[in-house]
Amino acid sequence: MSAVETTGFKRSLRDLPADNWMSHLPRALWDVPLCNLAIPGSHNTVTYCLDKNNRSPVDLTQPDMLQKLDKYMKPLIRPFVYKWAITQECGVKEQLDAGVRYCDLRIAHRPNDHSNDLYFYHGVYTTVTVEDFLKEIREWLDSHPREVVILSFSHFLGLSQELHRLLIETIKNVFITKLCPKMESINLRNLWQLGYQVIVSYEHNVLDHYDELWAPIPYWWANKCKAEALIEELECRKQRGRPEGFFVAGINLTEDLKYICSHPTESLKDLVMSTYPDLLEWVKVQYPGSGAGSINIIAGDFITESQLVPTVIALNEYLLWAQ
Template sequence: MERASINESLRDLPTDNWMSHLPRALWDVPLCHLAIPGSHNTVTYCLDRNNRSPVDLTQPDMLQKLDKYMKPLIRPFVYKWAITQESSMKEQLDAGVRYCDLRIAHRPNDNSSDLYFYHGVYTTVTVETVLKEIREWLDAHPREVVILSFSHFLGLNQELHSLLIETIRKVFITKLCPKRETITLRNLWHLGYQVIVSYEHNILNCYDELWPHIPYWWANKCKAEALIEEFECRKQLGRPGGFFVAGINLTEDLKYICSHPTESLKDLVMSTYPALLEWVEAQCPGPSTRSINIVAGDFVTESQLVPTVIALNEHLLKWT
């Protein structure tokens, strides 16, 4: 298989196999120094529109109260602002996403041990179904590596955490990379590892396959300019060691939603992508204290985020 030469733009790499097409000079660069595209709140493309469970407790108190007493009126607003990705897991991976932000929930009053994803409301697909979809995709792309960040948990007790971890181990088996390994593409390819699992819970200390929580920079802003200003201030303090995420996802609060009744999160996000991508294009990956690593956003397959982030790795070619 031909690899990209230094003279070729990394922006033009095939997105479904971009890691395997990187120039040889980047094969020994630690993954935490590469620029890697990711998706924020990855599994929201299949929220359950028919489920009657209340909105999750992470939502504003007023929204929870309105949903309880005015569900038929409130739910359409919840869905418009809860969906952060419209593409399936396979479509996101094909588009070049290599970091997935996974938020896990056990539905209230559910007597089964089934787990779902959530963002305001719960998904129609189970966690196990999506993990198997990722496994099938990896089988067809043996030189691609994904980072799965299990970062939020809702309604899980210790038993459900243990069941989730056993599901992860059962699905990915030998593809799981132990946290003691050196994380470069060359080393991962040699050992056959394709999955790095970050788990934000103290149970991770009991498992060799679970990596610590990956810090996620989130500015909690409604405007691109405010988000960029916040990130520039954080960069002055230096990036975290190891993997970390710059989440260029904007936020919204109940006041903003009520003052923009005809809009959706997608309207907000797509209108601000030009300014956000301009900021991304000015960033550099690498070991510098002001470098970036993973960049995650919303509606990633409908923007130029993925090729923009992949192209940032051209900066590394100057130093390898």
């Protein structure tokens, strides 16, 4: 007999409606701390709208050789950058509809931009501004009042203290009463009762001045280009114990300049999709909770084109069985 059968819940959690899966979880999971649930996330969430016409240089997170080549051979190098910089092809509403509840947001201020507009970046910058992106999420949440999203702001590039202040004010103004302040412990039941739907993690030293900002969420990044090596690294991390609170196990593979040059006809999507079967087999045997070896958020690339989301959601059946 399965875990869901023993609790009176008759169908697999894989079958929950993806756009409202939190609101359809069995009652027994409403009081589980959110950091102990299995939650699907998207790595580098906003790379579906990279600006192909932007003339700004490749950002400083890219390999030094790639930056130099881009400076002198931009027409030749940029196509490679785009092929390997895109990690998601669907917009944020489509990702949320697919069940994503954690967004990995890399924030940047474009060089030589005299406005206060902020963008996202991964190699190059996006066309969508941060403010417009957040408004899209707000609109989606308005029509999904019992869903909760975790927004992780990190990897800030080119932001002054004033731009940080303006960004935080934008976050507060967009989400207003939906924004969850720092709390000791949160679960779906108390979030629903209080009307909170957004948790903002902010990786910068300004967070001490704002009750609305949660501490940075640790992201287990394996920095590997092969599934076997990535899984081995994540297993090593698990043996050291899980962090307190929220944390992310990233099953995203990482390319480097050597790999790109040796696979000139491929893209990051080719690399990722060819390894998803192996990665999903690893995900299937994970379990959420607070104990040693447990997981919380699992984030990946091209999230809407794999079975990662339903696979992660289904891991919560372990919590039903454990009760």
